[in-house]
Amino acid sequence: AQSVxxxxxxxxxxxxAPVELRCNYSSSVSxxxxxxxxxxxxxxxxxxxxxxxxxxxxxxNGFEAEFNKSQTSFHVRKPSVHISDTAEYFCAVxxxxxxxxxxLTFGKGTLLTVNP
Amino acid sequence: EPEVTxxxxxxxxxxxxxxxxxxxxxSNHLYFYWYRQILGQKVEFLVSFYNNEISEKSEIFDDQFxxxxxxxxxxxxxxxxxxxxxxxxxxCASSEGGGGTIxxxxxxxxxxxxx
Numbered sequence: 280a281q282s283v284x285x286x287x288x289x290x291x292x293x294x295x296a297p298v299e300l301r302c303n304y305s306s307s308v309s310x311x312x313x314x315x316x317x318x319x320x321x322x323x324x325x326x327x328x329x330x331x332x333x334x335x336x337x338x339x340n341g342f343e344a345e346f347n348k349s350q351t352s353f354h355v356r357k358p359s360v361h362i363s364d365t366a367e368y369f370c371a372v373x374x375x376x377x378x379x380x381x382x383l384t385f386g387k388g389t390l391l392t393v394n395p
Numbered sequence: 396e397p398e399v400t401x402x403x404x405x406x407x408x409x410x411x412x413x414x415x416x417x418x419x420x421x422s423n424h425l426y427f428y429w430y431r432q433i434l435g436q437k438v439e440f441l442v443s444f445y446n447n448e449i450s451e452k453s454e455i456f457d458d459q460f461x462x463x464x465x466x467x468x469x470x471x472x473x474x475x476x477x478x479x480x481x482x483x484x485x486x487c488a489s490s491e492g493g494g495g496t497i498x499x500x501x502x503x504x505x506x507x508x509x510x
Contacts, residue, residue, distance in 0.1 A: 311497055322486060323438070323501040330497065369438060373497065380450040381490065381497050382428065385438040 281306040281372045285386035292360055293394050299356045300389045302370030310372040312346055312353040313383065317367040326368070327355060330375070340364075365393045397421040399502035401487050407508045411476050416505045418470045418487030427470045428488040428499060429462065431455070438486065444470065477509045 286301045304310065314326040327336050327344045334346040344355040353370060367390050371383040400419045408414050420427055429441040442452045442462055449462065461473045470489075474481055484506050488499040 313498075315501075322503040323488075325498055325500075328498060371438075375497075380443040380445065381426065381499070382440045382443050382451060383430070383438075383488075383499060384440065387437040 281308075281310060281374065281384045283370050283372055283384055283386035285368075285370055285389050287389050288387065289390045289392065291392045291394060294362055295359045297356065297358050298360050298364075298391065299354055300368050300370075300391065302353045302355070302386060304351050304353065304370070304372045306351075306372060306374070309375050311375045311381075312344075313371045313373075314342070314344060314353070314355050315369045315371060315385075317369065317388075319366070323369065329353060360391070360393045362393050362395060364391060366391060397500075399487055399489055399500050401485075401502035401505050403505060404503065405506045405508070407510065408477055410479055410509055414474050414477055414507065416472045416474075416485050416487075416507070418472070418502055419468055420470055420487065420489030421491075421500055422468070424489035424491050424500075426490045426492065426499075427462075427464070428490075429472045430486045430488065430501075431483040432486065432504075433480075433483045441472070441485075474507075477507075479509050482507055482509045 282305045284303045312329040315323040316326045329346045337343045342357045367388045369388045370386040373381045402417045427444040432438045442456045443450045459475045484504045486504045487502040490499045
């Protein structure tokens with residue numbers, strides 16, 4: 280079984296400041312890692328994913344995350360946030376061992392609030 | 396751009412009533428999922444569906460729940476006798492496959508309110 284821990288339930292920052300949202304996972308098998316974002320009153324949108332290859336992955340809107348296998352972490356960072364980045368961010372894992380089920384196990388989420 | 400759609404967006408029902416939540420996954424996707432999110436809590440896996448059968452279900456997915464893909468395009472979640480604690484946002488998701496196509500695309504959700 281997999282589990283995900285997001286250490287911060289809320290992160291308030293000022294606009295143009297850097298931010299890091301933390302995610303640690305536990306799993307007995309190899310995993311795929313994801314960050315999903317949920318804007319107010321909307322569904323979940325994929326922000327970033329790590330499947331294989333380079334441990335540093337980037338999104339089109341300036342976020343990047345690094346997979347650290349030894350620390351079982353997948354923290355996401357952005358060097359300069361905008362008001363529009365205000366949202367709930369969920370880290371998630373799924374096993375990568377194949378089969379007919381790639382269910383996602385989510386963390387509790389981190390509410391990022393960007394203030395002017 | 397293809398997207399997952401869900402209807403209705405909001406469903407209000409009385410305790411004990413049956414509800415059916417509907418989803419239309421992306422057309423070439425093969426894996427289907429239902430998740431739920433109780434207000435203020437994390438997103439929880441309910442069930443996965445592949446090749447016309449359930450591949451895994453969580454402890455939440457008891458005998459009151461069922462899923463169906465009746466016509467090759469819709470994917471439904473039925474709750475036979477709703478309880479107050481079933482009040483939540485229900486998300487449908489689909490993915491093309493495994494490996495590099497594992498990304499799950501989520502619908503906008505159905506907010507279920509049980510009175």
